[in-house]
Amino acid sequence: MAKQALPAATAAVTERPAPREKPGPLEYMRRWPLQLMVGLTLLFLYLPLITLMAFSFNDSRRNIVWQGFTLKYYEKALANESLIQAFVNSLTIAFLCTIVSVILGALAAVMLWRFRFPGKTALEGTLALPIVVPEICLGVAMLVFFARVMPWPTGLPWPFNLGAITIAHISFAFPFVATVVRARLASFNRELEEAAKDLGASEWRTFWDVLVPHMRPGLIAGALLAFTLSLDDFVITFFTSGPDTITFPVKVYSMLRFSVTPEVNAASTILIVVTVVLTAIGLQLQNQKPKEDKA
Amino acid sequence: MEQSWKQAKTAFAAVAAPPVFWLLLFFVVPLAVIWAYTFGENTGPITIDFTGTFANYARALEPLYLGIFAKSLVIAGLTTALCLVVGFPVALAIAFSSPRAKAWLLLLIMLPFWTNLLIRTFALIAVLREQGYVNFTLEWLWNNASGFMTLIGLQPLGEYEPLTLLYNNTAVVIGLVYVHLPFMVLPLYSALDRMDRSLMEASLDLGAGHLRTIWSVVVPLAAPGIASGVLITFIPALGAYLTPDLLGGTDSQMIANVIERQFKRANDWPFGAALSFLLMYLTFIAIALQALVQRRADRRG
Numbered sequence: 001m002a003k004q005a006l007p008a009a010t011a012a013v014t015e016r017p018a019p020r021e022k023p024g025p026l027e028y029m030r031r032w033p034l035q036l037m038v039g040l041t042l043l044f045l046y047l048p049l050i051t052l053m054a055f056s057f058n059d060s061r062r063n064i065v066w067q068g069f070t071l072k073y074y075e076k077a078l079a080n081e082s083l084i085q086a087f088v089n090s091l092t093i094a095f096l097c098t099i100v101s102v103i104l105g106a107l108a109a110v111m112l113w114r115f116r117f118p119g120k121t122a123l124e125g126t127l128a129l130p131i132v133v134p135e136i137c138l139g140v141a142m143l144v145f146f147a148r149v150m151p152w153p154t155g156l157p158w159p160f161n162l163g164a165i166t167i168a169h170i171s172f173a174f175p176f177v178a179t180v181v182r183a184r185l186a187s188f189n190r191e192l193e194e195a196a197k198d199l200g201a202s203e204w205r206t207f208w209d210v211l212v213p214h215m216r217p218g219l220i221a222g223a224l225l226a227f228t229l230s231l232d233d234f235v236i237t238f239f240t241s242g243p244d245t246i247t248f249p250v251k252v253y254s255m256l257r258f259s260v261t262p263e264v265n266a267a268s269t270i271l272i273v274v275t276v277v278l279t280a281i282g283l284q285l286q287n288q289k290p291k292e293d294k295a
Numbered sequence: 296m297e298q299s300w301k302q303a304k305t306a307f308a309a310v311a312a313p314p315v316f317w318l319l320l321f322f323v324v325p326l327a328v329i330w331a332y333t334f335g336e337n338t339g340p341i342t343i344d345f346t347g348t349f350a351n352y353a354r355a356l357e358p359l360y361l362g363i364f365a366k367s368l369v370i371a372g373l374t375t376a377l378c379l380v381v382g383f384p385v386a387l388a389i390a391f392s393s394p395r396a397k398a399w400l401l402l403l404i405m406l407p408f409w410t411n412l413l414i415r416t417f418a419l420i421a422v423l424r425e426q427g428y429v430n431f432t433l434e435w436l437w438n439n440a441s442g443f444m445t446l447i448g449l450q451p452l453g454e455y456e457p458l459t460l461l462y463n464n465t466a467v468v469i470g471l472v473y474v475h476l477p478f479m480v481l482p483l484y485s486a487l488d489r490m491d492r493s494l495m496e497a498s499l500d501l502g503a504g505h506l507r508t509i510w511s512v513v514v515p516l517a518a519p520g521i522a523s524g525v526l527i528t529f530i531p532a533l534g535a536y537l538t539p540d541l542l543g544g545t546d547s548q549m550i551a552n553v554i555e556r557q558f559k560r561a562n563d564w565p566f567g568a569a570l571s572f573l574l575m576y577l578t579f580i581a582i583a584l585q586a587l588v589q590r591r592a593d594r595r596g
Contacts, residue, residue, distance in 0.1 A: 026391050026492060026499075034388040038400070041385050045407050045476065048418035051428060055421070108314035115307050117300035123315070130322055134534025134578055136551040137329070137571040140558050144332065144568075145325035171321045174314065203306045232411050235536050235551075239558070249413045256417055256541070268414040279409045 053272065056265035073266040083267055086251035092159050093247060094230040097169040101226040102219055104170065105177025109218075110211065112178070113185040130172040131179070139239035142168040146240060154242070161245050168240045169230040176229060177222030184218030185211075217286055224282035228275065332568035343564060351569035360553070360570070367549040368577075370464065370539075371532040374471040378479035378528050379521070381472070386483035387509070390490075401484070408477040416541050419470055423460040423542075430457040462544040470538040475531060479524045486520020487513070522588040530578050550574050 056074070060067035077083055108127060112120070130138065142164075146152050152164040188211070196206040212219075234249040241250055248271060255264050300307040333351055335343045354360070389400045407415060422428050434455040441452040460466055494516065498508040514521070536551035543549075550570060557567025 026495060030392075034384055037381075037384045038388050041381060041476070042403055044473065045404070047428075048422045048473070049407065049410065049415065052414070052418040052421060104314045104317055107310050108318075111307070111310045111314065114298055114310070115300045115303075116297040117307065117311075126318060126323065127314075129326075132530060132578060132582060133326075134530065134551070134571075134574055136534050136536050136554050137326075137575050140554060140567060140571055141325035141329045143558060144328055144564065145321075149324065149328055167321055170317070174317070178314070203303065207306075228409050234411075234413050249411060252413055252417070256413075264417065268411070268417065271414060272410050275409050275411070276406065279406070 049272065052265055053269045056262055056269045058262060060262075073262040074270075077263050077266040077270070080263065082246065083248075083251055083255075083263075086246045086248045087267075087271075089159075089162060089245065090231055090248035093162050093166050093169060094227050096159075096162075096166045097173055097230040098223050098226045100166075100170045101174040101177045102223050104174040105222050105226070106181050106212075106215060106219060108174065108178040109181035109185055109215075110207075113182055113188075127175050127178060130175045135172075135233075135235040138168075138172055139236040142171075142236060143239040161242075164242075165237055165240045165245060165247065168236050169233060172233075172236065173226040173229045176225050177219075180222040180225060181215055181218040184215055184221075188214050220282060220285045224279065224286075227278065227282075231271075231275065329568045329571060332565050333572050335565040335568075337563060337565060340562075351565045352573075354566055355569050355573055363548060363550060363553055364573070364577075367533055367551075370467060370471065370547075370549060371529050371535075373468050374475060374532045375479075375525050375529045377468065377472045378476050379525065382476060382479035382483055382524065383521075386480050386487055387513070389480070389484050390487035401481075404477050404480050412474060412537060415474060416470060416537055419473055420461065420541065423466060423469070425457040425459065425461070427460070429460060433458065461542060462547075464543065464547050466542040466544075467539045467547045467549075470542040471532045471535055474535075474538060475528045478531070479528045482520050482524040482527065483517065486517040486524075490516050519589050519592045522585050522592075526581060526585040529581055533577065533581075534574060 055066075057069050057071065058066055059070035059072070112124060112127075146164045146168075152161075154161075156163070192210055192214075193206055196210045197203075201209065232249070234253065237247050237250055238253070241247060246254075248267075252264060252267060255261070255267075300311075331345055332343060334347050334349070335345045336348055336350070338344045385404070389397055389404070392400065420427075424430075434457070437452060437455040445451045460469075490513065494512055495508055498512045499505070503511070533549075534551050535549060536555060539547050539549040539552055540555075543552075551574070554567050554570045554574070557563045557570065561567075
């Protein structure tokens with residue numbers, strides 16, 4: 001309207017601030033149907049999680065109507081020894097899995113990036129398998145493996161009793177790390193490595209002082225991925241865990257089977273917060289990379 | 296240029312040995328054992344003989360199990376289609392938003408992906424159950440509508456009957472869409488973000504509408520991204536265990552649930568192994584199809 005009025009308008013009309021710019025042809029985000037779509041999708045993704053977190057503070061066992069703020073379910077969850085044990089187990093497994101996966105993944109990435117060797121395509125394909133094979137198949141394979149081929153000794157002291165689960169987690173996590181690190185290595189200038197060697201650096205020194213610093217962002221991203229994959233995993237753990245080696249997801253699953261109590265909400269909220277904080281730290285570490293690269 | 300392994304044998308051995316060893320011992324061997332089991336027979340409570348029989352595969356092709364395979368394919372296909380229908384506009388909106396908004400929206404889409412699958416499924420139960428928030432909202436609307444009807448002199452609507460949103464196939468599909476939506480949005484986003492926008496502008500300038508432009512310009516250009524989004528949604532949906540287990544009813548069993556039962560309660564490992572391998576073959580077929588689409592798109596590009 002303002003536009004049509006403009007030619008006719010006299011100088012008396014004070015120029016109003018232009019109405020909000022019309023969206024450009026490709027600014028889909030500024031059109032209402034898509035805004036609505038994005039809004040609804042985010043609502044769909046977040047509403048369940050937010051209600052879950054909110055109701056962990058609800059002072060009512062039935063968990064339906066808001067009755068007032070309380071922390072008692074957190075106290076209960078924190079006093080539940082087997083839940084805490086499961087939580088500690090999960091974090092320990094995730095931690096061990098991350099360390100080993102990053103080492104194995106980085107080595108695999110360097111091997112595939114640096115060398116030509118017979119059977120390389122086959123190896124690449126096999127390395128990609130753990131990423132695509134359905135979790136349930138890997139889960140039952142691990143179950144059979146640890147039941148018949150290489151029985152993990154029972155009755156070992158903590159944390160060695162977690163060995164079977166940790167091994168299973170590493171098997172599916174390290175190929176993810178290898179993929180991420182290899183993508184990072186693609187941007188490495190091989191001449192740098194040659195230069196280091198010409199200047200007398202040994203293989204090891206070149207690897208440690210030239211290649212590893214370049215891989216660092218990939219290693220961090222890979223570590224983050226391995227940690228969350230391990231912390232998240234239910235299916236494979238479900239098949240490899242024994243009665244003494246319960247992880248947090250397995251514990252929550254059995255709690256859910258019995259009854260849905262606000263205690264589960266509280267425990268879940270703690271895990272969500274832990275994951276979000278770790279992800280934030282990981283992303284922060286990754287975002288620091290451009291500055292270092294230029295230096 | 297890659298170096299031949301012969302030029303630096305020690306370095307190659309040092310780098311290659313640990314991952315190759317791990318992959319062989321803790322991945323290839325377990326899968327090989329399972330594969331061998333598919334040709335085995337239960338001869339005792341815990342003894343399995345490798346007799347080279349095909350009976351397990353034959354049993355998997357019985358109508359009962361074929362039905363479950365078909366059902367899993369349909370549920371996974373439906374999930375993928377819904378993810379695509381919801382995810383495409385969202386990815387489009389994100390790809391064409393301002394850089395600041397883009398970063399935030401991507402983070403918002405990715406964040407649930409970092410949250411535990413079990414917890415997300417549990418959260419969904421609280422929303423969908425008969426005394427959940429969806430039913431509360433509907434009941435409130437119903438009662439208000441009912442009150443409004445009496446106000447204008449019509450019959451009230453009667454008691455609100457809560458919808459059964461859980462423990463059926465619909466719940467499984469909703470749950471799978473909920474869990475896998477980020478898998479779809481991210482590859483679509485990266486394909487749309489890389490696309491040459493001048494082609495879209497040209498199409499719009501030449502008078503095609505937005506829908507027509509999207510359908511005849513954007514979709515073909517983004518085909519490889521769509522194919523990979525479809526693939527990485529379809530594969531985990533096909534092998535889903537937790538979602539049908541927690542949200543499904545007695546008739547919502549998917550392949551993974553049947554496999555689990557063979558290995559735990561039914562204790563028929565050879566048959567469970569055969570089902571696992573059939574599921575894996577289906578996965579490989581899906582991957583091969585995607586590679587085909589990719590190759591065709593590359594050739595055209």
